[in-house]
Amino acid sequence: MSGCDILTGTEIPCPPSWAENPDYQGMDSYFGGTPPLSKAIGYLVVVGFGALFSVFTTAVVYMDKIFSGNATVTSEHFNTAGRMVKTGLTASVIVSQWTWAATLLQSSNVAWNYGVSGPFWYASGATIQVLLFGVLAISLKDIAPSAHTMCEIVRARWGKSAHITFLIFAFLANIIVTSMLLLGGAATVEALTGVNYELASFLIPWGVILYTSAGGLKATFMASYLHTMIIFAVLITMITIVYIQVYSSDQIYDFLNQTVSYSSEECQVLFSTDGTVESSFYYDDNNKKQYACGAVPNNNSGSYLTMLSADGLMFGIINIVGNFGTVFVDQSYWQSAIAARPESAAKGYLLGGICWFAIPFSLATSLGLASTALMLPISSSEAGNGLVPPAVADHLLGEAGSALVLIMLFMAIVSTGSAESIAVSSLVAYDIYREYINPEATGAKILWVSRVVIVLFGIFMGLFSIALNAMGLNLGWVYLFMGVVIGSAVIPLWNMMTWSKASGTGAVIAAWSGLVLALIGWLVGAKIQGGSVTVATLGTNEVMLSGNLIAIFSSGIIHYIYSKFIDPQDYDFSTLNENIHLVEQDLSGLGDEQQDKKVLKRAKRWIIRRGYLLTFVLIIVWPILSIPAGVFTKPYFAFWVLVSIAWGFGAAITISVLPLFESQDEIGKVCSGMLNYILCKKVEETYAEEEPAAPAKTLEEEEPAPQAAKALEEDEPVKEVEPATPSGDEAA
Numbered sequence: 001m002s003g004c005d006i007l008t009g010t011e012i013p014c015p016p017s018w019a020e021n022p023d024y025q026g027m028d029s030y031f032g033g034t035p036p037l038s039k040a041i042g043y044l045v046v047v048g049f050g051a052l053f054s055v056f057t058t059a060v061v062y063m064d065k066i067f068s069g070n071a072t073v074t075s076e077h078f079n080t081a082g083r084m085v086k087t088g089l090t091a092s093v094i095v096s097q098w099t100w101a102a103t104l105l106q107s108s109n110v111a112w113n114y115g116v117s118g119p120f121w122y123a124s125g126a127t128i129q130v131l132l133f134g135v136l137a138i139s140l141k142d143i144a145p146s147a148h149t150m151c152e153i154v155r156a157r158w159g160k161s162a163h164i165t166f167l168i169f170a171f172l173a174n175i176i177v178t179s180m181l182l183l184g185g186a187a188t189v190e191a192l193t194g195v196n197y198e199l200a201s202f203l204i205p206w207g208v209i210l211y212t213s214a215g216g217l218k219a220t221f222m223a224s225y226l227h228t229m230i231i232f233a234v235l236i237t238m239i240t241i242v243y244i245q246v247y248s249s250d251q252i253y254d255f256l257n258q259t260v261s262y263s264s265e266e267c268q269v270l271f272s273t274d275g276t277v278e279s280s281f282y283y284d285d286n287n288k289k290q291y292a293c294g295a296v297p298n299n300n301s302g303s304y305l306t307m308l309s310a311d312g313l314m315f316g317i318i319n320i321v322g323n324f325g326t327v328f329v330d331q332s333y334w335q336s337a338i339a340a341r342p343e344s345a346a347k348g349y350l351l352g353g354i355c356w357f358a359i360p361f362s363l364a365t366s367l368g369l370a371s372t373a374l375m376l377p378i379s380s381s382e383a384g385n386g387l388v389p390p391a392v393a394d395h396l397l398g399e400a401g402s403a404l405v406l407i408m409l410f411m412a413i414v415s416t417g418s419a420e421s422i423a424v425s426s427l428v429a430y431d432i433y434r435e436y437i438n439p440e441a442t443g444a445k446i447l448w449v450s451r452v453v454i455v456l457f458g459i460f461m462g463l464f465s466i467a468l469n470a471m472g473l474n475l476g477w478v479y480l481f482m483g484v485v486i487g488s489a490v491i492p493l494w495n496m497m498t499w500s501k502a503s504g505t506g507a508v509i510a511a512w513s514g515l516v517l518a519l520i521g522w523l524v525g526a527k528i529q530g531g532s533v534t535v536a537t538l539g540t541n542e543v544m545l546s547g548n549l550i551a552i553f554s555s556g557i558i559h560y561i562y563s564k565f566i567d568p569q570d571y572d573f574s575t576l577n578e579n580i581h582l583v584e585q586d587l588s589g590l591g592d593e594q595q596d597k598k599v600l601k602r603a604k605r606w607i608i609r610r611g612y613l614l615t616f617v618l619i620i621v622w623p624i625l626s627i628p629a630g631v632f633t634k635p636y637f638a639f640w641v642l643v644s645i646a647w648g649f650g651a652a653i654t655i656s657v658l659p660l661f662e663s664q665d666e667i668g669k670v671c672s673g674m675l676n677y678i679l680c681k682k683v684e685e686t687y688a689e690e691e692p693a694a695p696a697k698t699l700e701e702e703e704p705a706p707q708a709a710k711a712l713e714e715d716e717p718v719k720e721v722e723p724a725t726p727s728g729d730e731a732a
Helices: 016-020 039-067 075-083 087-098 101-114 117-143 150-158 160-193 197-246 249-261 264-270 310-328 331-339 342-373 380-384 388-397 399-437 443-470 475-498 504-530 541-566 573-579 597-626 634-662 664-678 707-714
Strands: none
Touching: 039 160, 039 197, 039 399, 087 117, 087 197, 087 331, 087 342, 087 399, 087 634, 101 117, 101 160, 101 310, 101 342, 101 380, 101 388, 101 399, 101 475, 117 310, 117 331, 117 342, 117 475, 117 573, 117 597, 150 160, 150 331, 150 399, 150 475, 150 504, 150 573, 160 197, 160 310, 160 331, 160 388, 160 399, 160 443, 160 475, 160 504, 197 249, 197 342, 197 388, 197 399, 197 443, 197 634, 249 342, 249 634, 310 475, 310 541, 331 342, 331 399, 342 388, 342 597, 342 634, 380 388, 380 475, 388 399, 399 443, 475 504, 475 541, 504 541, 634 664
16 A cells, blocks of 8 residues: 555545555554564563663662761661652652653543643643642651651551551552553553563562662662653653654644544544445444544544543543542652651652653653544554553654653653552551561561562562453553542541641541442442443543542541541640651651751741642643633644643753752762772771660550650641641642
8 A cells, every 4th residue: 555545536634644654544453463572672671671770779779888888778778768868859759759651651541532631631630749748748847757657657646546547548559559550561561562461560560679679768769860860861852753853833733633624434434444434443332433533522623732621621630639649648759758858858849740740741742642643543442551652652763662662661660669669668567567566676677577578569569460451450440540449548648747636536437438438429420321330331531530529528528527526636746756666766867957847847838838839820720721722723732832842851951960969979979989999998887776676656655755856845836737628729
């Protein structure tokens, strides 16, 4: 075939990608079971890159320990990175943790489905949680600086029942996030290289297990910085190719208009085996269209070039609610706050959120919109499995494009996977092993348990993702479902850190009741809308929206009413840290300078003002300002693309340069140590001393507070913040 032979004798315009590659005619899927890369490349990336990063990260951590003069890794340092991480690295880690496989894959899927509104709602709907979590991060530094996990704080304030409840929700969050990593990752590895899905699911976690178990949180942070740089490098490459090198915003604009200009009959002719409606595979057995062709349902004028998209807005709401759960209930974000310096916690989360916005927004605005503009034969099944970015990259760059997306995806998987692994290991070590099994555990024991759990969790998640795939659940389905499961824990956790009247009993009742009500609403919604309860009917936007909203709002209402009218508390936040014990007396990050109340108050005011303002801008002001535009004009779309390009380049430069600039003294120290070693100069090493561990405290114990806690009590008490309710910014 050449040109558009299948359209000979018709007046149907030829899709842009067909003119570039006539072989697309008659194809019912882009990859069609034939991967563009060899299995050898798949194994090289999955196994080779994993081993390479393990060796590199372990070597960097080793050099930092030896040549900077601190050769001991205590359990405290393993799980908190010394509580002295600076702003740039904190931001880099947040970007890395929040860049899931879904960030790279699902964001382009919603662009394929809804047009320009998809990337925006994905980015804004998942950025505000990080911005607002900065408030909790600085609150943690103020009232619970000695904490290792969020569940330790729950135990210290609300007791055993609440501790067990939120420990379960924390594990659910870790399992769901890791499931999405492996579901999207394994599906893409299989599509691009032909490596068996089950084998890929099992092999991918090992790249994480090795360096995380060796170096702990600090190794995770160092690897995350490198992963983030690679992700941004590929992102910048894709933006440049789509909008600067190969096409322009004006060309993509014209192509998108051409895509929606086709009638239903013309689309059936295009997506057929011989150019007839009878041989068409455009619709599936349920009469749903399978390809990006024709008008977009529920979009203004059926256009991809509009923010007035009912389905896009619905996805945005689901995205906002669901992601509150995967940030506020995920131990990895609390752990990053614990590891950061007090003055860096708030700024790191704000900067990280702003920089992360560029990844889904810029990537999906380029690759996602290009997929529909070019009318590549990507089926809805392929899009749901996250294969839009690799398909476009393969079309534009051939094998090189497929390889770049595969590498970028692997970076996202291992960076988030390592954060989830260390989060789970901390929960098991401190909240199960030390709390209920061995209260007298030494630092060495905690360290051993942490490393064992990292290995076991990686193996478990590989097997669990295989089971999910066997059940027919793909990345998009699990992404929409997450808020139903963990959304009910969000507002109680916020209230725990900010509201003195918050009741522990009310929190337990709210979390479990919200989950039950959400599941009931979700199942009933599927039955009413679809007539039966199946994976397909449970996965529609409307049904998922109902479950997500019920989860977060019902729990918020229940906790507010119970705490306000049934069991009001009057908790003194200045006593919270007394109930949290260190294992070794490693006081790095806990000195008087880091606990200056005036500095913490200023930081809290700083993040509250900016976090709330940016949240308001991203989910209210920006969408409202785009409404008058209706269907974008060519200049308006060009400006939209320019914003995405500038944001992408600015974020890449910031997140790459700032951590190096802030760490120049430490880098110089390591280089100096290496030089001394080469020249055989003796360097004096310092070791953190391990003291016998104190038993984990409970609320019933009346033990005198440590000296550091007494000093904190003499300072000004924590300012009380109004409770979170299902209305207003906090519940948004």
